[in-house]
Amino acid sequence: MENVYIETYGCQMNFADSDVIAAILKTAGYGLCSAAEEADFILINTCAIRENAEQRVRHRVRELRALQSRRLHLRIGVLGCMAERLQNRLMAEEDNVSFVCGPDAYRRLPEIMKQIAGSRQQVAEVELSETETYADIEPVRLSGNGVSAFISIMRGCQNYCAYCVVPYTRGRERSRDPETIVREARNLFNQGYREVTLLGQNVNSYGLTPNPSPEWRGEHIAFPELMDRVASIDPQLRVRFATSHPKDLNDSLLEVMASHENICRCIHLPVQSGSNRMPKLMNRKYTVEWYLDRVDAIRRYLPDCSITTDVIAGFSTETEEDHQATLDLFRRVRYDYAYMFMYSLREGTYAWKHLADDIPEEVKKRRLNEIIALQGEIALENNRKEVGREYEVLVEGVSHRSKEQLFGRNSQNKVIVFDHRDAEVGTYRRVKVTSCTQATLLGELVQ
Ligand code: 5AD
Ligand code: SF4
Numbered sequence: 001m002e003n004v005y006i007e008t009y010g011c012q013m014n015f016a017d018s019d020v021i022a023a024i025l026k027t028a029g030y031g032l033c034s035a036a037e038e039a040d041f042i043l044i045n046t047c048a049i050r051e052n053a054e055q056r057v058r059h060r061v062r063e064l065r066a067l068q069s070r071r072l073h074l075r076i077g078v079l080g081c082m083a084e085r086l087q088n089r090l091m092a093e094e095d096n097v098s099f100v101c102g103p104d105a106y107r108r109l110p111e112i113m114k115q116i117a118g119s120r121q122q123v124a125e126v127e128l129s130e131t132e133t134y135a136d137i138e139p140v141r142l143s144g145n146g147v148s149a150f151i152s153i154m155r156g157c158q159n160y161c162a163y164c165v166v167p168y169t170r171g172r173e174r175s176r177d178p179e180t181i182v183r184e185a186r187n188l189f190n191q192g193y194r195e196v197t198l199l200g201q202n203v204n205s206y207g208l209t210p211n212p213s214p215e216w217r218g219e220h221i222a223f224p225e226l227m228d229r230v231a232s233i234d235p236q237l238r239v240r241f242a243t244s245h246p247k248d249l250n251d252s253l254l255e256v257m258a259s260h261e262n263i264c265r266c267i268h269l270p271v272q273s274g275s276n277r278m279p280k281l282m283n284r285k286y287t288v289e290w291y292l293d294r295v296d297a298i299r300r301y302l303p304d305c306s307i308t309t310d311v312i313a314g315f316s317t318e319t320e321e322d323h324q325a326t327l328d329l330f331r332r333v334r335y336d337y338a339y340m341f342m343y344s345l346r347e348g349t350y351a352w353k354h355l356a357d358d359i360p361e362e363v364k365k366r367r368l369n370e371i372i373a374l375q376g377e378i379a380l381e382n383n384r385k386e387v388g389r390e391y392e393v394l395v396e397g398v399s400h401r402s403k404e405q406l407f408g409r410n411s412q413n414k415v416i417v418f419d420h421r422d423a424e425v426g427t428y429r430r431v432k433v434t435s436c437t438q439a440t441l442l443g444e445l446v447q
Pocket of ligand 1: 345
């Protein structure tokens with residue numbers, strides 16, 4: 001049996017895709033191994049969202065040359081967003097790569113791998129689809145802990161934010177048949193999983209773009225209804241979701257969340273910038289006022305809900321005032337967590353065609369560092385308020401710092417570390433918070 005090693009970079013959606021890829025290859029008779037040194041094929045599932053994500057992958061591909069010189073039959077394939085973006089160019093520039101395969105072509109992997117095995121051929125399979133959702137494939141959970149799993153509910157994106165390459169690498173938005181989603185979640189629960197995260201680039205538009213797939217069997221329902229059905233599987237199954245586009249976050253979802261205790265109190269709501277000029281230039285289709293109205297709505301329906309965000313420092317024409325407005329917004333919303341990035345110009349995007357990348361690198365870096373420093377203070381202050389509170393924690397595993405300690409997360413998605421005793425992974429335990437750092441709560445089991 002030939003062995004495949006899959007290495008994944010990038011977002012949660014990529015990790016979910018790697019599980020689908022593993023399932024396709026396993027069905028085709030390949031073995032899955034957990035070390036590159038044992039592999040006959042190395043598949044690298046890649047991210048193209050920022051230049052540095054691509055540089056990491058290129059570096060890794062070049063590093064693999066050494067292994068290839070010892071294992072002459074070893075073939076390397078690049079999958080995912082970078083494969084889609086660069087196509088043949090990638091194989092011309094990295095000539096130790098035998099094939100590239102885009103996000104909608106994974107069913108063809110066994111065929112491609114048969115074709116290139118034992119030859120010096122290079123193959124590119126990068127056709128995008130308007131219907132593919134891999135709905136019928138039961139993923140092989142490669143990196144799971146047996147407690148928490150991702151379920152991909154839709155693919156692609158057609159929001160065309162000016163800076164973003166995703167609509168070009170992942171294609172048109174399409175939703176997956178709800179019946180297959182509920183079935184996957186129920187199967188996971190029956191296998192002992194206690195948490196599922198429903199994934200899409202913009203889950204709030206789930207079901208709104210009809211999927212013309214001939215395989216579509218069920219009805220078309222919107223996201224709040226889907227959440228209701230998944231949350232109704234069992235009160236012991238926690239349900240999370242990501243990502244919400246602020247333009248589409250509506251009250252009916254918040255109502256459904258409020259009516260199910262097992263829908264987690266955590267919403268990821270990428271703001272990108274706190275200055276009204278920027279979301280307009282970014283084609284985000286909301287104003288800062290609209291965004292703050294959504295934040296108020298979340299707090300009204302779900303007073304104990306945590307809110308997290310994405311932000312970009314140094315987008316085209318961003319002034320010091322725009323940057324200050326972002327800092328002000330952070331002070332106002334008081335996010336529990338933020339993913340913070342420097343703007344990276346991506347070929348093919350609207351910004352690449354029409355907007356200058358005119359903020360110097362040092363200025364981008366300084367602004368980013370100011371946001372990071374402020375968010376660090378806010379996160380620590382937020383966490384300090386948690387000391388003394390008690391939470392229901394889903395136990396996920398042994399703490400990385402000490403074997404004597406376990407960790408889990410509360411509904412708000414905060415990591416809590418606590419002493420072992422008899423708590424078992426995959427169970428819910430009450431934990432009282434006793435102290436904290438910026439990133440973690442420390443606590444003790446409550447009898
Ligand atoms: N440069 C920097 N950050 C980006 N993101 C998307 N595209 C870019 C880019 N070109 C960020 C956004 C998005 C997150 C997934 O990545 O904040 O929400
Ligand atoms: Fe990119 Fe915008 Fe789509 Fe998110 S919603 S994937 S930022 S285009």
